Amino acid sequence: MVAALNGKVAFVTGAASGIGRACARVLAAEGATVAIADIRTDRLHALHDELAETGAKVQIVTLDVTDEQADKAAIQSTVEQFGRLDVLVNCAGYMLLAPVIEADTADWTKMINTNVLGMMYLTHAALPHLIESKGSIVQMSSIAARTVVKTASAYHASKFAVNGFSEGLRQEVTELGVRVIVIEPGTTQTELRDHITHAASKAAIEARVAQYRQLQAEDVAEAVRYAVTAPEHVAVNEILIRPTDQI
Numbered sequence: 001m002v003a004a005l006n007g008k009v010a011f012v013t014g015a016a017s018g019i020g021r022a023c024a025r026v027l028a029a030e031g032a033t034v035a036i037a038d039i040r041t042d043r044l045h046a047l048h049d050e051l052a053e054t055g056a057k058v059q060i061v062t063l064d065v066t067d068e069q070a071d072k073a074a075i076q077s078t079v080e081q082f083g084r085l086d087v088l089v090n091c092a093g094y095m096l097l098a099p100v101i102e103a104d105t106a107d108w109t110k111m112i113n114t115n116v117l118g119m120m121y122l123t124h125a126a127l128p129h130l131i132e133s134k135g136s137i138v139q140m141s142s143i144a145a146r147t148v149v150k151t152a153s154a155y156h157a158s159k160f161a162v163n164g165f166s167e168g169l170r171q172e173v174t175e176l177g178v179r180v181i182v183i184e185p186g187t188t189q190t191e192l193r194d195h196i197t198h199a200a201s202k203a204a205i206e207a208r209v210a211q212y213r214q215l216q217a218e219d220v221a222e223a224v225r226y227a228v229t230a231p232e233h234v235a236v237n238e239i240l241i242r243p244t245d246q247i
């Protein structure tokens, strides 16, 4: 069977870890050439070698998505190297939990800059190329854009922003053939929670998730595979995917 993304080029942020890395693997397995972007270069090399061994074409991009000029340059470099861009997957992100009153507001800045502005800058930089290719944008949102719990206010703010931006964008570009795909995972076993700086919030979420089976990054990547390989006339706009045990 012909791989669905043969001849297509994908750009994935947050590709050094967790869901982004799993998405890069799935896209490469579907035949796409993949630019793997992350702030951490060491593990990008390991992923590059792993994918290249399967015959995939891979480009390493060391990128801080919060740097708009770097985002523009990175997209440009991918298009220059491979001639096109078909899929952008915005996965880089943080979930820094804390009650508002006790929050380190540097965490808010980091989350809004990365989860929201980084995603917006990259979308802006990639859009002309995606219009040309009638491509897809995958936004790694969260169940946190659909339901709200305490200690996650700032994270909710960032993920509600992802969904709002994406729906407005969808209405602007759908008639141009560009598909905007919002993925909303529940708890997924990755390094996301390692970054939480508020000790009590970190302990609380770790205790909560220890009670149920989490999603694996590969489970989320399968949703991405389904959406980006759907026939061109099918726009999978939103997928909410929870662990079966998560209420």
Ligand code: NDP
Binding pocket: 013, 014, 015, 016, 017, 018, 019, 020, 037, 038, 039, 040, 063, 064, 065, 066, 090, 091, 092, 093, 094, 095, 114, 115, 118, 140, 141, 142, 143, 184, 185, 186, 187, 188, 189, 190, 191, 192, 193
């Ligand atoms: P991980 O921490 O495993 O992966 C995120 C990756 O993004 C890391 O490699 C991280 O690098 C990188 N990154 C962070 N900031 C930047 C930046 N400014 N520029 C480039 N890369 C950056 O987390 P997940 O895979 O779980 O998270 C991916 C996305 O999925 C996030 O947007 C998250 O909100 C979302 N999500 C995750 C869920 C979960 O339960 N895991 C559930 C719902 C949504 P480093 O670690 O070095 O900072």
